[in-house]
Amino acid sequence: xxxxxxxxxxxxxxxxxxxxxxxxxxxxxxxxxxxxxxxxxxxxxxxxxxxxxxxxxxxxxxxxxxxxxxxxxxxxxxxxxxxxxxxxxxxxxxxxxxxxxxxxxxxxxxxxxxxxxxxxxxxxxxxxxxxxxxxxxxxxxxxxxxxxxxxxxxxxxxxxxxxxxxxxxxxxxxxxxxxxxxxxxxxxxxxxxxxxxxxxxxxxxxxxxxxxxxxxxxxxxxxxxxxxxxxxxxxxxxxxxxxxxxxxxxxxxxxxxxxx
Amino acid sequence: xxxxxxxxxxxxxxxxxxxxxxxxxxxxxxxxxxxxxxxxxxxxxxxxxxxxxxxxxxxxxxxxxxxxxxxxxx
Numbered sequence: 001x002x003x004x005x006x007x008x009x010x011x012x013x014x015x016x017x018x019x020x021x022x023x024x025x026x027x028x029x030x031x032x033x034x035x036x037x038x039x040x041x042x043x044x045x046x047x048x049x050x051x052x053x054x055x056x057x058x059x060x061x062x063x064x065x066x067x068x069x070x071x072x073x074x075x076x077x078x079x080x081x082x083x084x085x086x087x088x089x090x091x092x093x094x095x096x097x098x099x100x101x102x103x104x105x106x107x108x109x110x111x112x113x114x115x116x117x118x119x120x121x122x123x124x125x126x127x128x129x130x131x132x133x134x135x136x137x138x139x140x141x142x143x144x145x146x147x148x149x150x151x152x153x154x155x156x157x158x159x160x161x162x163x164x165x166x167x168x169x170x171x172x173x174x175x176x177x178x179x180x181x182x183x184x185x186x187x188x189x190x191x192x193x194x195x196x197x198x199x200x201x202x203x204x205x206x207x208x209x210x211x212x213x214x215x216x217x218x219x220x221x222x223x224x225x226x227x228x229x230x231x232x233x234x235x236x237x238x239x240x241x242x243x244x245x246x247x248x249x250x251x252x253x254x255x256x257x258x259x260x
Numbered sequence: 261x262x263x264x265x266x267x268x269x270x271x272x273x274x275x276x277x278x279x280x281x282x283x284x285x286x287x288x289x290x291x292x293x294x295x296x297x298x299x300x301x302x303x304x305x306x307x308x309x310x311x312x313x314x315x316x317x318x319x320x321x322x323x324x325x326x327x328x329x330x331x332x333x334x
Contacts, residue, residue: 022333022334023332023333023334024332024333024334025332025334026332032332045333045334046330046331046332046333047330047331047332047333047334048301048328048329048330048331048333049328049329049331049333050273050274050326050327050328051273051293051300051327051328051329051331052273060299060329060330060331060332061298061299061329061330062297062298062299064330071330073330074333074334076333076334086303086306086308089301089308090301090303090308090326090328091301091330092301093301093302093308093310093311094298094299094300094301094328094329094330095298095299095330096298161334162334210334211334
């Protein structure tokens, strides 16, 4: 079945796919590439790390570029604004892109965003000309602050990174979407295709996911499922859901029933 | 490691090594990277050095050099 075309725009770029994929923790490089293809994603995130002699780091960059993917460096593992800014600058230099997925992490157990550091780093990177895509809490106030600082999107978490717990606070995600002028990308926490569907039913523009595909028993199949889940949720959102009601409402007419 | 007095050295990604040529581009090449291929970035003492400057930048004893690139990440 052909999925309907449903392009969207982020930072002046038009994209056909509403899924962004992380590239970590796949069983193999090939599984990553096949999953990217199956998901239809056009943007893939990478981390910036020291490269050793004869390492395959350049290969990853070239392999992803050859496939026409837009590579989005992240600042994963940075616990201070200073480290995140430096990592972003290295990513820009290495990969030739102004875009950065900004992460400033508070602690290793929750990997939740350090909002104070995040706002500091976002302000600095916007001033340095970066297109800043911040990973943040599902907090509408923080998302508004990030937008006011000039971020090109806001990327609230559905649940902690890698937890697979789904969209823990759908109300907040909806609030964020309703108030934002920039695209809203749910980033982190997705476990299943239905989580992706829920995110899109709430109206978000895109979903960034990694572990839910990479750690699945069959990543390529899960990537394909996520693609369909995204289309289902997005179509459902555009179609307009029925209002919730407390009591039942018959779908068959009550008139014309036989009498016994 | 005992070194002759005055032997120049730097650290590359946290590992100390002798400095054979003062040019940053030579060190990048020594580390197994082709400076003309994209995909890596270099910082010296925390400062990102644009690729175009690698052939000009002279290193000094004790400089801390980081060579980084893209790895699989989320």
